Structure formats: structure tokens, C-alpha cells
Amino acid sequence: MRIGIIGSGNVGGTLGKRWASNGHTVFFATRDPESAAIRTLLTESGPTAAAGPLRDAVAHSEIVLLATPWPVTRQMLESAGDFDNRILIDATNPLAPDLSCLECANTISGAESVAQWAPTARVVKAFNTVGNNVMDDSAFSAPVALFYCGDDASAKQTVAPLIRELGFDPIDAGPLSQARVLEPFALLWISLAVKYGFGRDIAFQFLRR
Numbered sequence: 118m119r120i121g122i123i124g125s126g127n128v129g130g131t132l133g134k135r136w137a138s139n140g141h142t143v144f145f146a147t148r149d150p151e152s153a154a155i156r157t158l159l160t161e162s163g164p165t166a167a168a169g170p171l172r173d174a175v176a177h178s179e180i181v182l183l184a185t186p187w188p189v190t191r192q193m194l195e196s197a198g199d200f201d202n203r204i205l206i207d208a209t210n211p212l213a214p215d216l217s218c219l220e221c222a223n224t225i226s227g228a229e230s231v232a233q234w235a236p237t238a239r240v241v242k243a244f245n246t247v248g249n250n251v252m253d254d255s256a257f258s259a260p261v262a263l264f265y266c267g268d269d270a271s272a273k274q275t276v277a278p279l280i281r282e283l284g285f286d287p288i289d290a291g292p293l294s295q296a297r298v299l300e301p302f303a304l305l306w307i308s309l310a311v312k313y314g315f316g317r318d319i320a321f322q323f324l325r326r
Contacts, residue, residue: 118279121178122146123171123193127249128208129184130158135253135283137162146174146197172198180204180275181238183231187211187220190227191234200238204272206279207231207296208244210303216311219300228266228296241267241276242296246303248310248317255284255320262323264288264302266295288323 118141122133125145137143143166147155150168159166175181175197185193190209211220211227228242243265255261263285267273280287309315
């Protein structure tokens, strides 16, 4: 599968490398493909990875991962061009700068804002409830729950295997409006990991009986 990455930092870089190692073609959006950071990322990702302009990352891909800092998310989406019905995996969280709260909640989510800013994309919220270290190594005593939501059933069916192949337990949480609870859930992980002393090697499991 051809996967574009908007935001090649901790989250986008980690997921891009892992998908590339699984044989997917990964295209990292960047303004400077010759930068040392991008060259290192491409070396670590292997021969199926490339980097180039933002619009190319969208145009050359079937699925696009959005992993940008929240303050620049709208600008990046508006610069990306027409998504032309492509799947857009939204891994962002609308965090306040001090990580104490969300900048939007309850009546709208960051994911619903993303859907407004990229109206021709089929948005699926995913990969926002664990840290990038867990994305890099998802091995725990049992599969880690990775919740996702969206309004397009076929888009979710495409995203779920991309979650599963990284070792997670993909849990369909419902329509895109469920991001209103998934984003605060991400804030729980962040506060436990960063503020309350549990550290970043923590994750949630989903039990059934």
C-alpha cells in the first residue's frame, strides 16, 4: 500500500518506518528532502521510502497519515491539495501547549475539525492514544488496544489491518464523533506517563468476556 506521511516527527517517523519495514511504500512530506533528519529517516526506513513536497505525499499515496503538531494542522491540510476521497488517518491531538487540556472538546473534536479542513478526505481517527515509543514497540503481556473511529466503513476496514500489523488490537469505537472521547482518553495516557510518574512504557488493554 502507498502511504503518505504528513508530519515526520516522533509519531509520523515511527509509523512510517514500521510500515516501510512491512513492505509498504512510504512517502514522507518535507520541505527539505536533503536535510540530515530526513536522510536519516529514509536510511532507517529502507528502500520503499521516499521524501518530497507535501502535495506529492498526498498525490502519490492511497492513504495519508496526519501526525502534525496541532497548531499547524489546519495550515498543513490546506496546503496539501485535494485529497480526492483518499483515506486520511488523523493521529493528532488538539493539545494545549502545556499538555494540561484539550483546545477543543465535548461539542467538537480535533478529528471533526480535520474533516472540515480536508473535506474531500475520508477521515479515520487512530494512533492518538499511545506514545510513539509504544508505536515503535507494541509488545506487552497482551495486545495493546488501539481505538479508531470514522464515518466511512470501508475506510475503517482499510485502516484496521494497518493497526493490527503493528501488533495492536484494533477496536472500532464508532463514528468520527467518538473522537470527542478518544482525544480526552489520549490526555489520560499523557498525564499518567508525563505528570503522575508512570512513565511512557504504559498502555491500555481491552478485555472481553
